Amino acid sequence: MSFKINDKITWVGKIDWELRTFHGEEYSTHKGSSYNSYLIKDEKNVLIDTVWKPFSKEYINNLKKEIHLEDIDYIIVNHAEVDHSGALEELMKEIPDTPIYCTKNGIQSLKGHYHKDWNFIEVKTGDTLDIGANQLVFIEARMLHWPDSMMTYAKGDNILFSNDAFGQHYASYLMYNDLVDQDELYQESIKYYANILTPFSALVTKKIEEVLSFELPIHMICPSHGIIWRDNPTQIVERYIEWANDYSEQQITLIYETMWDATKKMAEAIAEGIKEILPHYNIKLYNVAKADKNDVLTEVFKSEAVLVGSSTINNGILSSVASILEMIKGLQFKNKKAAAFGSYGWSGQSKEIIANHLKEGKIEVINDGIKILWNPDENALEECKVYGKEFAKKLNKQKMVTRVTEEKIK
Incomplete structure (x- = not known):
């Protein structure tokens, strides 16, 4: 042809x-x-x-x-x-x-x-x-x-x-x-x-x-x-x-992998809390073990913030989360905020491991994240929802401070 x-x-x-x-x-x-x-x-x-x-x-x-x-x-x-x-x-x-x-x-x-x-x-x-x-x-x-x-x-x-x-x-x-x-x-x-x-x-x-x-x-x-x-x-x-130019849209993306749906339930509850504070934002959730990794990375590129979650396994994190964190680090996304979350049964290191990976990728981790023991009950899910609200409030506050600072510079 x-x-x-x-x-x-x-x-x-x-x-x-x-x-x-x-x-x-x-x-x-x-x-x-x-x-x-x-x-x-x-x-x-x-x-x-x-x-x-x-x-x-x-x-x-x-x-x-x-x-x-x-x-x-x-x-x-x-x-x-x-x-x-x-x-x-x-x-x-x-x-x-x-x-x-x-x-x-x-x-x-x-x-x-x-x-x-x-x-x-x-x-x-x-x-x-x-x-x-x-x-x-x-x-x-x-x-x-x-x-x-x-x-x-x-x-x-x-x-x-x-x-x-x-x-x-x-x-x-x-x-x-x-x-x-x-x-x-x-x-x-x-x-x-x-x-x-x-x-x-x-x-x-x-x-x-x-x-x-x-x-x-x-x-x-x-x-x-x-x-x-x-x-x-x-x-x-x-x-x-x-x-x-450090691109982002009014979007927040949650990416996670889950073993027995505990981390998935956390992601959904956190997203619900974020949506209450930022109803006009596009909130997207991806199980990175099932979603196409390049499509997920495109959504991260478009987002103001990304929350990353994993169950703890063998004192570490699940493989698809580890993989996409490595890709995020290599892509060197700019002007993104982040946080970590995860479920665990006894050792519970996933939250800290994820946060450290994000920091290595030069992404600002804006709080200590959240982890839940075992399968979250209603009280734990409410805790995740409240966490989502607080994350959204802090993100919104940081945006306002940045906007005021930029206007003063102009």
Whole structure:
């Protein structure tokens, strides 16, 4: 499959309808994905990125329908990760001397993946390549989200080939942002940002500011995964600016794992108490042993506060809670408040263990949490409800203090 973006540029990628996990088993892809590769036919012919290795032969057979491979003058590798460069090894068997333009780190990464000394041309921000009606401008995007990442801007058609930035894991033959389901598009976009780009939010802001400072008109944004932004394409840039700025909504998320429903009952009672104080807030509960972890992390990203609960087992916490706490620590969420809770039978360390994990993730734990012995009775559930009320009051008070402080600074 291929389709024309305009009279010079053709999408020659692969839509992967069956993909359900990415980065091994780390990222869920309920809607599949696409590996976007672009062919520019100008006075010089340029291929931007390839596809994941399992689709190499299919990709090259389809590419041959669009162009004689020996007529490809340049290859651009915006990112060396194998979902982008996987077909490169097969392609270079046919056109081994074709120049490959990428960053210095890109060269190291490609050599590390494929152990080949191809005809690499190192580029850095501001370097250009004249190909005819278009001039290609290279923009390094280090750590968005790998050290080798870069973007390529086609000056002429005014198209930004943005690499992993502004993408989604989202399969659709409709291909353009104005044609797909808008709710699905938003959800997959924020999930992608929350789970992949959040640790680099400060760099996202700086890079967007840098790109905007070039004052380049952008008529279209073509990412490496998912749909192409052609209708008001900078709307996703505006979203990224918002998401990178310690983003939160009026939402509180409770995540837990439970052995015999005691911790589950606690979560529900705490949530009930929070809702009484903050009735306009969106309160969400997830048993992380049953829920999709990346969907849960997206909700944590959207939340002002997260409460984490677990039963105590073997002087520790249940495995799915330990796992998601490790992911939360790695994602380095900003501007979040938190607390811990849990049930126990005799040792009861889960609350403290959870609180320590949250603190290691630089999340502010705003009180000592709550733990309940055995299966909570009505009195214990009322205690949890009261705890939820107090948590909500403290959260609300801290918000008011922050708001007053910010107004004074202004």
